[in-house]
Amino acid sequence: MSKSTYLQQSLLAAYTRGGDDGIISKLSRVKEKGIRYYRHLVFNIVSDGVSNAYPIMTDFFGEEKMKELVHDFFSNQKCQNFQVWAMPKEFKDYLLQYKKDMMERYPFIPDLLLFEWMEIEMFMMPDEVMPDYEKEGNILKDNLVLNPEIQILFFHYPVHAKHPIKISEQDKGEYFVLMHRQPENKDIIFTNLNLAVVKIIEALYHEPLCIDEIQKLFSPTSLEQKEEIKQFIREALRSGSIIGFQKNK
Amino acid sequence: MIGIGYRKDFAEEWEEHPDLLNADFIEVAPENWINVGGYWKKLFYKKLERYPLFAHGLSLSIGSPDEPDFDFLKQLKRFLDETEASVYSEHLSFAKCDNAHLYDLLPIPFTEDAVKHVSRRVKQVQEFLERPLVLEIVSYYSSLAAEMKEIEFINAILQESDCLLLLDVNNVYVNSFNHQFDAREFIQQLPKEKVAYIHMAGHLKVDDDLIIDTHGEPIIDPVYELFEFTMHWLQKPVPVLLERDFNIPELNEMQKEIHQLKYIYNKILEKTKTLC
Numbered sequence: 001m002s003k004s005t006y007l008q009q010s011l012l013a014a015y016t017r018g019g020d021d022g023i024i025s026k027l028s029r030v031k032e033k034g035i036r037y038y039r040h041l042v043f044n045i046v047s048d049g050v051s052n053a054y055p056i057m058t059d060f061f062g063e064e065k066m067k068e069l070v071h072d073f074f075s076n077q078k079c080q081n082f083q084v085w086a087m088p089k090e091f092k093d094y095l096l097q098y099k100k101d102m103m104e105r106y107p108f109i110p111d112l113l114l115f116e117w118m119e120i121e122m123f124m125m126p127d128e129v130m131p132d133y134e135k136e137g138n139i140l141k142d143n144l145v146l147n148p149e150i151q152i153l154f155f156h157y158p159v160h161a162k163h164p165i166k167i168s169e170q171d172k173g174e175y176f177v178l179m180h181r182q183p184e185n186k187d188i189i190f191t192n193l194n195l196a197v198v199k200i201i202e203a204l205y206h207e208p209l210c211i212d213e214i215q216k217l218f219s220p221t222s223l224e225q226k227e228e229i230k231q232f233i234r235e236a237l238r239s240g241s242i243i244g245f246q247k248n249k
Numbered sequence: 250m251i252g253i254g255y256r257k258d259f260a261e262e263w264e265e266h267p268d269l270l271n272a273d274f275i276e277v278a279p280e281n282w283i284n285v286g287g288y289w290k291k292l293f294y295k296k297l298e299r300y301p302l303f304a305h306g307l308s309l310s311i312g313s314p315d316e317p318d319f320d321f322l323k324q325l326k327r328f329l330d331e332t333e334a335s336v337y338s339e340h341l342s343f344a345k346c347d348n349a350h351l352y353d354l355l356p357i358p359f360t361e362d363a364v365k366h367v368s369r370r371v372k373q374v375q376e377f378l379e380r381p382l383v384l385e386i387v388s389y390y391s392s393l394a395a396e397m398k399e400i401e402f403i404n405a406i407l408q409e410s411d412c413l414l415l416l417d418v419n420n421v422y423v424n425s426f427n428h429q430f431d432a433r434e435f436i437q438q439l440p441k442e443k444v445a446y447i448h449m450a451g452h453l454k455v456d457d458d459l460i461i462d463t464h465g466e467p468i469i470d471p472v473y474e475l476f477e478f479t480m481h482w483l484q485k486p487v488p489v490l491l492e493r494d495f496n497i498p499e500l501n502e503m504q505k506e507i508h509q510l511k512y513i514y515n516k517i518l519e520k521t522k523t524l525c
Binding site for chain 2: 010012016017027028029033038041045046077078079080081083084124126127128
Protein backbone atom coordinates (compact mmCIF):
# COMPACT_ATOMS: atom_id res chain seq x y z
CA MET A 1 0.00 0.00 0.00
CA SER A 2 1.30 3.46 -0.87
CA LYS A 3 2.17 5.93 1.85
CA SER A 4 -0.49 8.36 0.67
CA THR A 5 -3.29 5.74 0.79
CA TYR A 6 -2.16 4.61 4.22
CA LEU A 7 -1.99 8.22 5.43
CA GLN A 8 -5.55 8.93 4.30
CA GLN A 9 -6.86 5.86 6.12
CA SER A 10 -4.84 6.69 9.20
CA LEU A 11 -6.18 10.26 9.24
CA LEU A 12 -9.77 9.12 8.84
CA ALA A 13 -9.31 6.58 11.64
CA ALA A 14 -7.77 9.25 13.87
CA TYR A 15 -10.67 11.59 13.13
CA THR A 16 -13.31 8.99 14.00
CA ARG A 17 -11.46 8.19 17.24
CA GLY A 18 -10.75 11.71 18.46
CA GLY A 19 -13.05 14.00 16.48
CA ASP A 20 -10.34 16.59 15.81
CA ASP A 21 -11.92 18.85 13.17
CA GLY A 22 -8.48 19.98 12.00
CA ILE A 23 -8.01 16.56 10.41
CA ILE A 24 -10.89 16.97 7.94
CA SER A 25 -9.01 19.46 5.77
CA LYS A 26 -6.16 16.92 5.42
CA LEU A 27 -8.49 14.30 3.94
CA SER A 28 -8.49 14.20 0.13
CA ARG A 29 -11.60 14.39 -1.98
CA VAL A 30 -14.16 13.83 0.77
CA LYS A 31 -17.67 15.05 1.57
CA GLU A 32 -17.38 16.81 4.91
CA LYS A 33 -20.91 15.96 6.02
CA GLY A 34 -20.35 12.26 5.38
CA ILE A 35 -17.01 12.27 7.15
CA ARG A 36 -18.57 13.95 10.20
CA TYR A 37 -21.18 11.19 10.25
CA TYR A 38 -18.46 8.57 10.56
CA ARG A 39 -17.22 10.23 13.73
CA HIS A 40 -20.78 10.44 15.03
CA LEU A 41 -21.48 6.75 14.28
CA VAL A 42 -18.20 5.44 15.72
CA PHE A 43 -18.49 7.55 18.87
CA ASN A 44 -22.09 6.43 19.45
CA ILE A 45 -21.16 2.77 19.15
CA VAL A 46 -18.42 3.17 21.76
CA SER A 47 -20.45 5.44 24.01
CA ASP A 48 -23.51 3.16 23.95
CA GLY A 49 -21.31 0.13 24.62
CA VAL A 50 -19.76 1.80 27.68
CA SER A 51 -23.06 3.16 29.07
CA ASN A 52 -24.73 -0.24 28.71
CA ALA A 53 -21.82 -1.95 30.43
CA TYR A 54 -21.68 0.55 33.32
CA PRO A 55 -25.29 1.64 33.97
CA ILE A 56 -24.73 2.46 37.67
CA MET A 57 -21.65 4.54 36.93
CA THR A 58 -23.52 6.31 34.11
CA ASP A 59 -26.36 7.04 36.49
CA PHE A 60 -23.91 8.40 39.06
CA PHE A 61 -21.89 10.66 36.74
CA GLY A 62 -24.65 11.53 34.25
CA GLU A 63 -24.50 11.08 30.50
CA GLU A 64 -22.48 14.22 29.73
CA LYS A 65 -19.63 13.31 32.07
CA MET A 66 -19.66 9.74 30.75
CA LYS A 67 -19.38 11.03 27.20
CA GLU A 68 -16.36 13.12 28.25
CA LEU A 69 -14.76 10.01 29.72
CA VAL A 70 -15.56 7.96 26.61
CA HIS A 71 -14.10 10.66 24.40
CA ASP A 72 -10.93 10.74 26.47
CA PHE A 73 -10.71 6.93 26.45
CA PHE A 74 -11.38 6.37 22.76
CA SER A 75 -9.07 9.22 21.65
CA ASN A 76 -6.13 7.83 23.58
CA GLN A 77 -6.65 4.10 23.92
CA LYS A 78 -5.97 1.87 20.92
CA CYS A 79 -8.72 -0.67 21.48
CA GLN A 80 -7.38 -4.18 21.07
CA ASN A 81 -10.46 -6.33 21.45
CA PHE A 82 -12.18 -7.30 18.22
CA GLN A 83 -15.41 -7.91 20.13
CA VAL A 84 -17.35 -4.71 20.71
CA TRP A 85 -19.10 -6.18 23.77
CA ALA A 86 -15.69 -6.67 25.41
CA MET A 87 -14.45 -3.14 24.62
CA PRO A 88 -15.82 -1.70 27.93
CA LYS A 89 -13.22 -3.76 29.80
CA GLU A 90 -10.59 -1.61 28.09
CA PHE A 91 -12.53 1.46 29.23
CA LYS A 92 -12.32 0.21 32.83
CA ASP A 93 -8.60 -0.53 32.55
CA TYR A 94 -7.96 2.86 30.95
CA LEU A 95 -9.69 4.77 33.76
CA LEU A 96 -7.87 2.75 36.42
CA GLN A 97 -4.53 3.46 34.80
CA TYR A 98 -4.89 7.08 33.77
CA LYS A 99 -7.63 8.71 35.86
CA LYS A 100 -5.90 8.66 39.22
CA ASP A 101 -7.43 12.02 40.20
CA MET A 102 -10.93 10.63 39.65
CA MET A 103 -10.11 7.56 41.75
CA GLU A 104 -8.87 9.80 44.55
CA ARG A 105 -11.99 11.94 44.47
CA TYR A 106 -14.33 8.93 44.21
CA PRO A 107 -12.39 6.08 45.83
CA PHE A 108 -15.25 3.58 45.28
CA ILE A 109 -15.02 3.87 41.47
CA PRO A 110 -12.47 1.02 41.01
CA ASP A 111 -14.82 -1.31 42.91
CA LEU A 112 -17.84 -0.11 40.96
CA LEU A 113 -16.11 -0.59 37.61
CA LEU A 114 -15.04 -4.09 38.61
CA PHE A 115 -18.49 -4.99 39.94
CA GLU A 116 -20.27 -3.86 36.76
CA TRP A 117 -17.72 -5.36 34.39
CA MET A 118 -17.51 -8.74 36.12
CA GLU A 119 -21.24 -9.27 35.76
CA ILE A 120 -20.87 -9.00 31.96
CA GLU A 121 -17.69 -11.02 31.84
CA MET A 122 -19.15 -13.90 33.80
CA PHE A 123 -22.46 -13.81 31.93
CA MET A 124 -20.63 -14.04 28.60
CA MET A 125 -17.66 -16.27 29.49
CA PRO A 126 -17.16 -19.64 27.78
CA ASP A 127 -18.80 -22.60 29.49
CA GLU A 128 -16.63 -24.36 32.05
CA VAL A 129 -16.63 -28.16 32.06
CA MET A 130 -19.05 -29.23 34.79
CA PRO A 131 -17.69 -31.95 37.07
CA ASP A 132 -19.73 -35.13 37.56
CA TYR A 133 -22.22 -34.56 40.33
CA GLU A 134 -25.63 -35.63 41.57
CA LYS A 135 -28.34 -33.17 42.34
CA GLU A 136 -29.75 -35.22 45.21
CA GLY A 137 -27.66 -36.15 48.23
CA ASN A 138 -27.26 -36.04 51.97
CA ILE A 139 -26.16 -32.60 53.05
CA LEU A 140 -24.65 -33.96 56.26
CA LYS A 141 -22.65 -36.85 54.76
CA ASP A 142 -21.97 -36.39 51.05
CA ASN A 143 -19.15 -34.40 49.50
CA LEU A 144 -20.22 -31.07 48.13
CA VAL A 145 -19.30 -30.01 44.56
CA LEU A 146 -18.61 -26.36 43.85
CA ASN A 147 -19.91 -24.69 40.70
CA PRO A 148 -16.80 -24.06 38.54
CA GLU A 149 -18.43 -20.89 37.16
CA ILE A 150 -17.73 -18.90 40.28
CA GLN A 151 -15.59 -16.03 41.47
CA ILE A 152 -15.00 -14.17 44.73
CA LEU A 153 -14.74 -10.40 44.49
CA PHE A 154 -13.17 -8.23 47.15
CA PHE A 155 -14.31 -4.63 47.54
CA HIS A 156 -13.29 -1.76 49.82
CA TYR A 157 -16.72 -0.15 49.38
CA PRO A 158 -20.18 -1.76 49.27
CA VAL A 159 -20.80 -1.02 45.59
CA HIS A 160 -22.83 -4.23 45.32
CA ALA A 161 -25.24 -3.12 48.02
CA LYS A 162 -25.54 0.68 47.81
CA HIS A 163 -25.95 3.23 45.04
CA PRO A 164 -22.66 5.19 44.79
CA ILE A 165 -24.41 8.43 45.74
CA LYS A 166 -25.04 6.92 49.19
CA ILE A 167 -21.52 5.60 49.70
CA SER A 168 -19.28 7.56 52.09
CA GLU A 169 -15.87 7.08 53.67
CA GLN A 170 -17.61 5.55 56.69
CA ASP A 171 -18.52 2.60 54.48
CA LYS A 172 -14.89 1.77 53.84
CA GLY A 173 -14.17 -1.78 54.94
CA GLU A 174 -13.73 -5.30 53.61
CA TYR A 175 -16.51 -6.76 51.53
CA PHE A 176 -16.44 -10.21 49.99
CA VAL A 177 -18.94 -11.01 47.30
CA LEU A 178 -19.43 -14.39 45.71
CA MET A 179 -20.59 -14.31 42.11
CA HIS A 180 -21.62 -17.36 40.17
CA ARG A 181 -23.41 -18.30 36.99
CA GLN A 182 -26.49 -20.31 37.83
CA PRO A 183 -26.13 -23.72 36.13
CA GLU A 184 -29.66 -23.96 34.69
CA ASN A 185 -30.79 -20.49 33.66
CA LYS A 186 -27.23 -19.04 33.48
CA ASP A 187 -28.21 -15.92 35.46
CA ILE A 188 -25.47 -14.16 37.43
CA ILE A 189 -26.05 -14.22 41.18
CA PHE A 190 -24.19 -12.17 43.79
CA THR A 191 -24.01 -13.26 47.43
CA ASN A 192 -22.48 -11.42 50.38
CA LEU A 193 -19.84 -13.48 52.15
CA ASN A 194 -17.99 -13.28 55.45
CA LEU A 195 -14.38 -14.31 55.75
CA ALA A 196 -15.19 -17.76 57.18
CA VAL A 197 -17.40 -18.58 54.23
CA VAL A 198 -14.72 -17.33 51.82
CA LYS A 199 -12.45 -19.99 53.32
CA ILE A 200 -15.11 -22.67 52.78
CA ILE A 201 -15.37 -21.71 49.12
CA GLU A 202 -11.61 -21.79 48.76
CA ALA A 203 -11.45 -25.24 50.32
CA LEU A 204 -14.22 -26.56 48.08
CA TYR A 205 -12.47 -25.03 45.09
CA HIS A 206 -9.57 -27.45 45.66
CA GLU A 207 -11.67 -30.57 46.22
CA PRO A 208 -15.19 -31.71 47.08
CA LEU A 209 -15.61 -32.00 50.85
CA CYS A 210 -18.39 -33.08 53.16
CA ILE A 211 -19.76 -30.82 55.83
CA ASP A 212 -17.85 -32.64 58.64
CA GLU A 213 -14.57 -32.13 56.81
CA ILE A 214 -15.40 -28.47 56.32
CA GLN A 215 -16.19 -28.04 59.98
CA LYS A 216 -12.96 -29.80 60.96
CA LEU A 217 -10.99 -27.43 58.75
CA PHE A 218 -12.36 -24.37 60.43
CA SER A 219 -13.08 -25.76 63.90
CA PRO A 220 -16.13 -23.61 64.57
CA THR A 221 -16.27 -22.97 68.27
CA SER A 222 -19.95 -22.46 68.78
CA LEU A 223 -23.12 -24.18 67.71
CA GLU A 224 -24.09 -20.92 66.15
CA GLN A 225 -21.06 -20.99 63.82
CA LYS A 226 -21.78 -24.64 62.90
CA GLU A 227 -25.33 -23.69 62.06
CA GLU A 228 -24.07 -20.74 60.03
CA ILE A 229 -21.94 -23.06 57.88
CA LYS A 230 -24.90 -25.41 57.32
CA GLN A 231 -27.13 -22.51 56.50
CA PHE A 232 -24.65 -21.18 53.93
CA ILE A 233 -24.39 -24.62 52.30
CA ARG A 234 -28.16 -25.05 52.11
CA GLU A 235 -28.45 -21.61 50.49
CA ALA A 236 -25.52 -22.29 48.13
CA LEU A 237 -27.19 -25.55 46.99
CA ARG A 238 -30.40 -23.66 46.37
CA SER A 239 -28.78 -20.80 44.43
CA GLY A 240 -26.37 -23.01 42.49
CA SER A 241 -22.98 -21.83 43.76
CA ILE A 242 -22.67 -25.40 45.07
CA ILE A 243 -24.10 -27.54 42.29
CA GLY A 244 -24.66 -30.80 44.15
CA PHE A 245 -22.97 -33.88 45.59
CA GLN A 246 -19.97 -35.85 44.42
CA LYS A 247 -20.76 -39.11 42.65
CA ASN A 248 -19.52 -42.53 43.83
CA LYS A 249 -18.23 -41.78 47.26
CA MET B 250 -33.61 -19.29 0.38
CA ILE B 251 -34.48 -16.35 2.60
CA GLY B 252 -32.65 -16.04 5.91
CA ILE B 253 -32.76 -13.78 8.92
CA GLY B 254 -29.99 -12.09 10.89
CA TYR B 255 -30.16 -13.79 14.29
CA ARG B 256 -29.93 -11.13 17.01
CA LYS B 257 -29.92 -11.38 20.80
CA ASP B 258 -32.66 -8.72 20.87
CA PHE B 259 -35.25 -11.18 19.61
CA ALA B 260 -33.58 -14.54 20.32
CA GLU B 261 -35.69 -15.23 23.43
CA GLU B 262 -38.98 -14.36 21.78
CA TRP B 263 -38.17 -16.50 18.76
CA GLU B 264 -37.26 -19.41 21.05
CA GLU B 265 -40.58 -19.08 22.86
CA HIS B 266 -42.57 -18.67 19.65
CA PRO B 267 -40.63 -20.54 16.97
CA ASP B 268 -43.50 -20.41 14.48
CA LEU B 269 -43.67 -16.62 14.39
CA LEU B 270 -40.59 -16.43 12.20
CA ASN B 271 -39.94 -18.86 9.36
CA ALA B 272 -36.56 -18.50 7.74
CA ASP B 273 -34.45 -20.89 5.67
CA PHE B 274 -31.20 -20.03 7.45
CA ILE B 275 -29.79 -17.73 10.10
CA GLU B 276 -26.84 -15.39 9.94
CA VAL B 277 -24.68 -14.13 12.81
CA ALA B 278 -21.58 -12.02 13.23
CA PRO B 279 -18.94 -14.44 14.59
CA GLU B 280 -17.51 -11.61 16.71
CA ASN B 281 -20.70 -11.58 18.77
CA TRP B 282 -20.48 -15.31 19.53
CA ILE B 283 -16.83 -16.35 19.58
CA ASN B 284 -15.90 -17.61 23.09
CA VAL B 285 -19.37 -16.78 24.38
CA GLY B 286 -20.96 -19.31 26.73
CA GLY B 287 -23.84 -19.37 29.16
CA TYR B 288 -27.33 -18.27 28.34
CA TRP B 289 -26.69 -16.91 24.84
CA LYS B 290 -24.75 -19.95 23.74
CA LYS B 291 -27.58 -22.20 24.90
CA LEU B 292 -30.11 -20.27 22.82
CA PHE B 293 -27.82 -19.98 19.79
CA TYR B 294 -26.97 -23.67 19.71
CA LYS B 295 -30.67 -24.57 19.91
CA LYS B 296 -31.22 -22.53 16.74
CA LEU B 297 -28.21 -24.17 15.09
CA GLU B 298 -29.92 -27.55 15.51
CA ARG B 299 -32.68 -26.29 13.25
CA TYR B 300 -31.12 -23.80 10.84
CA PRO B 301 -28.05 -23.70 8.60
CA LEU B 302 -25.67 -20.92 9.61
CA PHE B 303 -24.19 -18.14 7.50
CA ALA B 304 -21.44 -16.13 9.18
CA HIS B 305 -21.07 -12.43 8.43
CA GLY B 306 -18.05 -10.85 10.06
CA LEU B 307 -17.39 -7.37 11.39
CA SER B 308 -13.75 -7.19 12.47
CA LEU B 309 -11.71 -8.73 9.67
CA SER B 310 -10.99 -5.23 8.36
CA ILE B 311 -9.88 -6.51 4.97
CA GLY B 312 -8.95 -3.01 3.82
CA SER B 313 -6.85 -2.19 6.85
CA PRO B 314 -3.29 -1.01 6.29
CA ASP B 315 -2.33 -3.15 9.33
CA GLU B 316 -1.18 -6.75 9.06
CA PRO B 317 -3.97 -9.37 9.36
CA ASP B 318 -4.70 -10.38 12.95
CA PHE B 319 -3.85 -14.08 12.88
CA ASP B 320 -4.92 -14.64 16.46
CA PHE B 321 -8.38 -13.40 15.52
CA LEU B 322 -8.35 -15.52 12.35
CA LYS B 323 -7.54 -18.63 14.41
CA GLN B 324 -10.52 -18.02 16.67
CA LEU B 325 -12.69 -17.25 13.66
CA LYS B 326 -11.69 -20.47 11.90
CA ARG B 327 -12.47 -22.50 15.02
CA PHE B 328 -15.90 -20.85 15.22
CA LEU B 329 -16.67 -21.44 11.54
CA ASP B 330 -15.63 -25.09 11.86
CA GLU B 331 -17.51 -25.70 15.12
CA THR B 332 -20.74 -24.15 13.87
CA GLU B 333 -20.37 -25.64 10.37
CA ALA B 334 -21.07 -22.24 8.85
CA SER B 335 -21.87 -22.65 5.16
CA VAL B 336 -20.76 -19.17 4.13
CA TYR B 337 -18.32 -16.64 5.56
CA SER B 338 -18.81 -13.11 4.34
CA GLU B 339 -17.23 -9.80 5.36
CA HIS B 340 -17.23 -6.13 4.41
CA LEU B 341 -15.15 -4.43 1.74
CA SER B 342 -14.06 -1.73 4.18
CA PHE B 343 -11.68 -1.20 7.07
CA ALA B 344 -12.52 -1.24 10.77
CA LYS B 345 -9.04 -1.21 12.27
CA CYS B 346 -6.12 1.09 11.64
CA ASP B 347 -2.84 1.86 13.42
CA ASN B 348 -3.51 -1.12 15.69
CA ALA B 349 -6.81 0.29 17.01
CA HIS B 350 -10.25 -1.20 16.44
CA LEU B 351 -12.88 1.34 15.36
CA TYR B 352 -16.00 -0.83 15.63
CA ASP B 353 -17.51 0.54 12.43
CA LEU B 354 -16.95 0.17 8.70
CA LEU B 355 -14.90 2.92 7.05
CA PRO B 356 -14.42 3.39 3.29
CA ILE B 357 -11.22 2.14 1.68
CA PRO B 358 -9.71 4.65 -0.78
CA PHE B 359 -10.70 3.62 -4.31
CA THR B 360 -7.11 3.45 -5.57
CA GLU B 361 -5.01 1.02 -7.59
CA ASP B 362 -2.66 0.29 -4.72
CA ALA B 363 -5.61 -0.39 -2.39
CA VAL B 364 -6.94 -2.90 -4.96
CA LYS B 365 -3.60 -4.71 -4.87
CA HIS B 366 -3.36 -4.51 -1.07
CA VAL B 367 -6.91 -5.79 -0.48
CA SER B 368 -6.58 -8.54 -3.10
CA ARG B 369 -3.39 -9.80 -1.47
CA ARG B 370 -5.08 -9.85 1.92
CA VAL B 371 -8.16 -11.64 0.57
CA LYS B 372 -5.92 -14.41 -0.74
CA GLN B 373 -4.11 -14.62 2.62
CA VAL B 374 -7.41 -14.87 4.50
CA GLN B 375 -8.94 -17.42 2.13
CA GLU B 376 -5.86 -19.58 2.40
CA PHE B 377 -5.80 -19.35 6.19
CA LEU B 378 -9.50 -20.03 6.63
CA GLU B 379 -9.55 -22.67 3.92
CA ARG B 380 -12.82 -21.32 2.55
CA PRO B 381 -13.87 -18.65 0.08
CA LEU B 382 -14.43 -15.14 1.28
CA VAL B 383 -17.60 -13.37 0.18
CA LEU B 384 -17.13 -9.59 0.27
CA GLU B 385 -19.97 -7.14 0.75
CA ILE B 386 -20.36 -3.83 -1.06
CA VAL B 387 -20.64 -1.45 1.89
CA SER B 388 -22.60 1.76 2.17
CA TYR B 389 -20.36 4.83 2.49
CA TYR B 390 -21.13 8.43 3.32
CA SER B 391 -18.06 9.90 1.68
CA SER B 392 -15.42 8.39 -0.52
CA LEU B 393 -11.82 8.95 0.54
CA ALA B 394 -9.00 10.01 -1.78
CA ALA B 395 -10.72 8.18 -4.65
CA GLU B 396 -8.82 7.80 -7.92
CA MET B 397 -11.38 5.55 -9.59
CA LYS B 398 -15.11 4.88 -9.47
CA GLU B 399 -16.55 2.57 -6.81
CA ILE B 400 -17.69 0.06 -9.45
CA GLU B 401 -14.18 -0.06 -10.94
CA PHE B 402 -12.69 -0.59 -7.50
CA ILE B 403 -15.06 -3.44 -6.62
CA ASN B 404 -14.68 -5.18 -9.97
CA ALA B 405 -10.90 -4.91 -9.87
CA ILE B 406 -10.82 -6.58 -6.43
CA LEU B 407 -13.25 -9.30 -7.50
CA GLN B 408 -11.08 -10.03 -10.50
CA GLU B 409 -7.70 -9.84 -8.83
CA SER B 410 -8.51 -11.64 -5.57
CA ASP B 411 -10.92 -14.26 -6.88
CA CYS B 412 -13.29 -13.75 -3.96
CA LEU B 413 -17.08 -13.81 -4.22
CA LEU B 414 -19.55 -10.95 -3.91
CA LEU B 415 -22.20 -10.20 -1.32
CA LEU B 416 -24.54 -7.84 -3.11
CA ASP B 417 -26.23 -5.70 -0.46
CA VAL B 418 -29.07 -4.23 -2.49
CA ASN B 419 -29.93 -1.67 0.17
CA ASN B 420 -26.31 -0.48 0.26
CA VAL B 421 -26.32 0.03 -3.51
CA TYR B 422 -29.54 2.02 -3.12
CA VAL B 423 -28.06 4.10 -0.27
CA ASN B 424 -24.84 4.75 -2.20
CA SER B 425 -26.69 5.67 -5.38
CA PHE B 426 -28.68 8.25 -3.41
CA ASN B 427 -25.72 9.62 -1.46
CA HIS B 428 -23.37 9.78 -4.45
CA GLN B 429 -25.89 10.40 -7.21
CA PHE B 430 -25.57 7.46 -9.56
CA ASP B 431 -27.96 5.01 -11.18
CA ALA B 432 -28.30 1.94 -8.96
CA ARG B 433 -29.52 -0.33 -11.76
CA GLU B 434 -26.68 0.65 -14.04
CA PHE B 435 -24.27 -0.02 -11.18
CA ILE B 436 -25.67 -3.50 -10.55
CA GLN B 437 -25.54 -4.39 -14.22
CA GLN B 438 -21.84 -3.63 -14.28
CA LEU B 439 -21.11 -6.23 -11.58
CA PRO B 440 -19.93 -9.71 -12.61
CA LYS B 441 -23.10 -11.72 -12.00
CA GLU B 442 -21.24 -15.03 -11.80
CA LYS B 443 -19.52 -13.70 -8.65
CA VAL B 444 -22.74 -12.88 -6.77
CA ALA B 445 -23.02 -15.51 -4.04
CA TYR B 446 -25.24 -13.84 -1.47
CA ILE B 447 -27.68 -10.92 -1.20
CA HIS B 448 -28.48 -8.69 1.78
CA MET B 449 -31.67 -6.66 2.19
CA ALA B 450 -32.31 -4.09 4.91
CA GLY B 451 -33.88 -0.78 5.85
CA HIS B 452 -32.17 2.59 6.17
CA LEU B 453 -32.75 6.09 7.50
CA LYS B 454 -32.79 9.33 5.53
CA VAL B 455 -31.16 11.84 7.88
CA ASP B 456 -30.94 14.77 5.48
CA ASP B 457 -32.02 15.83 2.00
CA ASP B 458 -28.80 14.46 0.59
CA LEU B 459 -27.80 11.75 3.07
CA ILE B 460 -29.10 8.28 3.90
CA ILE B 461 -27.56 6.22 6.70
CA ASP B 462 -27.58 2.43 6.48
CA THR B 463 -29.07 1.80 9.92
CA HIS B 464 -30.68 -1.63 9.59
CA GLY B 465 -33.21 -0.11 11.95
CA GLU B 466 -36.20 0.47 9.66
CA PRO B 467 -38.35 -1.71 7.40
CA ILE B 468 -37.25 -2.18 3.79
CA ILE B 469 -38.76 0.56 1.60
CA ASP B 470 -40.52 -0.08 -1.71
CA PRO B 471 -37.77 1.32 -3.98
CA VAL B 472 -35.33 -1.16 -2.38
CA TYR B 473 -37.79 -4.03 -2.98
CA GLU B 474 -38.00 -2.82 -6.59
CA LEU B 475 -34.22 -2.80 -6.86
CA PHE B 476 -34.18 -6.33 -5.42
CA GLU B 477 -36.68 -7.43 -8.04
CA PHE B 478 -34.51 -5.85 -10.71
CA THR B 479 -31.45 -7.62 -9.27
CA MET B 480 -33.16 -11.02 -9.31
CA HIS B 481 -34.25 -10.43 -12.93
CA TRP B 482 -30.69 -9.58 -13.84
CA LEU B 483 -29.18 -12.49 -11.91
CA GLN B 484 -31.61 -15.17 -13.10
CA LYS B 485 -30.28 -17.68 -10.58
CA PRO B 486 -31.11 -18.64 -6.99
CA VAL B 487 -28.87 -16.88 -4.48
CA PRO B 488 -29.43 -16.88 -0.70
CA VAL B 489 -31.05 -13.65 0.50
CA LEU B 490 -30.85 -12.27 4.01
CA LEU B 491 -33.13 -9.89 5.87
CA GLU B 492 -31.01 -7.77 8.23
CA ARG B 493 -32.57 -5.99 11.17
CA ASP B 494 -30.23 -4.79 13.92
CA PHE B 495 -32.06 -1.94 15.68
CA ASN B 496 -35.65 -0.93 16.48
CA ILE B 497 -36.51 -4.59 16.36
CA PRO B 498 -40.23 -4.88 15.58
CA GLU B 499 -42.66 -7.67 16.46
CA LEU B 500 -41.58 -10.97 14.92
CA ASN B 501 -44.65 -11.04 12.68
CA GLU B 502 -43.56 -7.72 11.16
CA MET B 503 -40.22 -9.24 10.20
CA GLN B 504 -42.07 -12.29 8.91
CA LYS B 505 -44.06 -10.03 6.58
CA GLU B 506 -40.77 -8.76 5.13
CA ILE B 507 -39.53 -12.32 4.70
CA HIS B 508 -42.80 -13.17 2.89
CA GLN B 509 -42.39 -10.19 0.61
CA LEU B 510 -38.81 -11.15 -0.24
CA LYS B 511 -39.85 -14.78 -0.81
CA TYR B 512 -42.69 -13.67 -3.05
CA ILE B 513 -40.39 -11.59 -5.28
CA TYR B 514 -37.67 -14.25 -5.22
CA ASN B 515 -40.00 -17.10 -6.23
CA LYS B 516 -41.84 -14.99 -8.80
CA ILE B 517 -38.64 -14.13 -10.65
CA LEU B 518 -37.15 -17.59 -10.42
CA GLU B 519 -40.37 -19.18 -11.68
CA LYS B 520 -40.33 -16.81 -14.66
CA THR B 521 -36.68 -17.66 -15.31
CA LYS B 522 -37.49 -21.40 -15.25
CA THR B 523 -40.39 -20.93 -17.65
CA LEU B 524 -38.21 -18.97 -20.04
CA CYS B 525 -35.55 -21.65 -19.92
